[in-house]
Amino acid sequence: MRVTDRLARGLDAPICLTWELTYGCNLACVHCLSSSGRRDPRELDTAELFAVVDELAAMQVFYVNIGGGEPTLRPDFWDLLDYCVDSSVGVKFSTNGSRITPASAARVAGTDYVDVQISIDGADAATNDAVRGDGSFAMAVAAMEHLAAAGMRGFKVSVVVTRDNVDQLDAFRSLADRYDAQLRLTRLRPSGRGADVWDRLHPTADQQRQLYTWLVERPDVLTGDSFFHLSALGEPLPGLNLCGAGRVVCLIDPVGDVYACPFVLHEQFKAGSVRDAGGFTGVWRSSELFTSLREPDSPGACASCGSYDACRGGCMAAKFFTGLPLDGPDPECVHGHGEAALLHATRPLVGAGHSRSTPVLVPLTRRT
Amino acid sequence: MTAYALHPQVGLRDERFGALAYHYGNRRLTFLNDARLVDVVRTVGEYDDVAAALDAAGVPAAARPAYVAALDRLRQAEVLVARD
Numbered sequence: 001m002r003v004t005d006r007l008a009r010g011l012d013a014p015i016c017l018t019w020e021l022t023y024g025c026n027l028a029c030v031h032c033l034s035s036s037g038r039r040d041p042r043e044l045d046t047a048e049l050f051a052v053v054d055e056l057a058a059m060q061v062f063y064v065n066i067g068g069g070e071p072t073l074r075p076d077f078w079d080l081l082d083y084c085v086d087s088s089v090g091v092k093f094s095t096n097g098s099r100i101t102p103a104s105a106a107r108v109a110g111t112d113y114v115d116v117q118i119s120i121d122g123a124d125a126a127t128n129d130a131v132r133g134d135g136s137f138a139m140a141v142a143a144m145e146h147l148a149a150a151g152m153r154g155f156k157v158s159v160v161v162t163r164d165n166v167d168q169l170d171a172f173r174s175l176a177d178r179y180d181a182q183l184r185l186t187r188l189r190p191s192g193r194g195a196d197v198w199d200r201l202h203p204t205a206d207q208q209r210q211l212y213t214w215l216v217e218r219p220d221v222l223t224g225d226s227f228f229h230l231s232a233l234g235e236p237l238p239g240l241n242l243c244g245a246g247r248v249v250c251l252i253d254p255v256g257d258v259y260a261c262p263f264v265l266h267e268q269f270k271a272g273s274v275r276d277a278g279g280f281t282g283v284w285r286s287s288e289l290f291t292s293l294r295e296p297d298s299p300g301a302c303a304s305c306g307s308y309d310a311c312r313g314g315c316m317a318a319k320f321f322t323g324l325p326l327d328g329p330d331p332e333c334v335h336g337h338g339e340a341a342l343l344h345a346t347r348p349l350v351g352a353g354h355s356r357s358t359p360v361l362v363p364l365t366r367r368t
Numbered sequence: 369m370t371a372y373a374l375h376p377q378v379g380l381r382d383e384r385f386g387a388l389a390y391h392y393g394n395r396r397l398t399f400l401n402d403a404r405l406v407d408v409v410r411t412v413g414e415y416d417d418v419a420a421a422l423d424a425a426g427v428p429a430a431a432r433p434a435y436v437a438a439l440d441r442l443r444q445a446e447v448l449v450a451r452d
Contacts, residue, residue: 003399006385013381015388015397060381062390062397088379090392112377112392154394 004240010247010294013059014284018251018262021049021077022069023354027096029121029132031160031201034253034265035192035353036069043254046076048274052252053080055280056089063090065117067262069254069354072099078107085113092117094158096136097143102150105143109152117156117184118143123171127164131201148179156222158184161211162201169214173221184222185215189263190321190331195350198322208334209233229314229330232307245316246271246293250284258283260293263317266350300327307335314338323347372421372439372448373413380410389447398447405438412439412448 024039025032044052056064064084071077072095084091092115100108100116108114118140122128125137147155157176159165165172169185176183190198203211212230215221219238228241245261252258256274259265271290272283284290302308313319314330322331322338323345329337374380377393380400387406389398400406407425415421418439427435442448 001385003385003401006383011383060379062379062381062388062392063395090390090395092395115395 004242007240007248008242010290012285013061014250015248016063016065017061017249018065018067020067020069020251020253021071022074022254024073025069026073026098027070027133027136028356030197031131031188031194033189033192033194033263034069035355037356038354040255040354044256046079048256049076049080050083052274052280053083053087053089057087059281061089063092066091066093070096070098081114085111091115094119097140100143100146102146105146105150105152109147109150115155116147117158119158121160121162122165123168123175127168144179144181153180155181156184157181158186160188161185161203162188163203163207164201166203166207166211182222184224185226186224187226189317191263191317192265192353193355195321202332205336208332229311229332230334232311232334236310243312243316246290252280260289261317264320298327300325302329305335321348371417371451372443373451374409375446375449378447391446394446396445398445405435408435408439409442409448
């Protein structure tokens with residue numbers, strides 16, 4: 001059996017997992033996967049966080065991708081980082097950069113076990129701030145300056161590829177190079193608030209081909225295996241080219257709920273909670289959802305397509321949130337099969353999550 | 369002859385297909401798809417040279433060149449380090 005086939009059947013412990021520490025965020029990006037904004041009063045407390053780390057260490061999980069919300073807003077964030085490092089659980093945390101001061105940058109640079117990922121969504125302030133909010137580009141660049149000055153090498157600059165920034169790939173690369181950082185590109189998912197902007201911002205078919213060619217020529221650009229649906233365009237992109245949801249990765253949300261992946265924060269993909277009797281280990285090893293995800297996939301409507309072995313039908317989350325059947329084409333199927341299916345799709349209802357309710361400012365005018 | 373040791377920044381985790389090796393410095397994940405190779409990787413630092421490590425793991429003579437090549441690739445991937 002090939003390694004990827006074995007991985008598709010699931011491992012006794014995740015290779016890595018995403019752990020969102022808080023729904024609180026000082027930004028309100030239009031495509032936020034977790035619809036973050038306000039903290040949730042039920043978020044795991046410090047002792048519960050440490051107990052999760054103990055489990056991850058016992059399962060020999062190599063590292064966690066910590067995110068949010070903005071994880072650094074939690075007062076116990078740096079204590080958690082120390083606890084992970086002391087437990088030999090590596091950390092890569094995603095941040096908008098707002099709390100990366102010269103002092104915290106030095107702290108991060110001081111250990112191999114901690115890596116940072118600064119999120120930007122445009123190579124200039126205008127493009128970036130349209131998605132992430134006013135001042136967010138300057139904030140991210142300041143964080144990169146602090147990290148570089150502290151001697152941190154190879155940190156990640158993480159970009160969600162959109163219709164508006166796909167022409168800036170070279171500029172993103174130069175920006176990352178300037179700080180001795182690594183560029184990481186990921187896919188725009190119609191998850192969380194992303195559902196509201198996906199139609200307008202997801203790359204066009206031509207842009208997908210442009211992105212694929214660019215990535216094939218630059219195998220050192222990281223993608224978190226995000227674009228495996230593009231492998232149907234030709235030679236496979238570097239990486240496992242496999243959906244790892246519930247098989248080799250998963251997500252723990254701020255209140256301890258465990259989901260199949262970071263892009264499916266929805267009841268249907270919730271496997272359990274770290275607060276359940278068996279803890280995270282029990283959810284990972286015996287939840288009904290994860291057990292079913294480890295069964296061999298049915299290609300469904302994709303069975304007759306010659307590209308199925310390359311793209312494996314694409315991304316479960318992208319299909320689910322655009323209302324497509326899970327055993328059919330991805331909405332961004334490079335052969336256009338998804339576009340046709342989208343015409344008849346009904347999208348699932350999703351709430352506003354933890355988005356801050358923006359007060360609507362109605363100008364008061366006197367009727368004359 | 370060459371001698372190796374497991375890179376001090378690498379963690380090894382046993383799996384049904386062999387093992388996963390994760391390098392905490394360069395953050396690369398390597399798949400070891402052969403149980404005997406995993407044995408060699410785990411113990412290679414205890415022997416004076418690669419030949420002794422392969423002997424101890426019971427690698428048959430005919431398979432040696434393949435194991436020597438695999439170990440060299442693992443050194444290039446920084447899963448192993450060369451020792452004097």
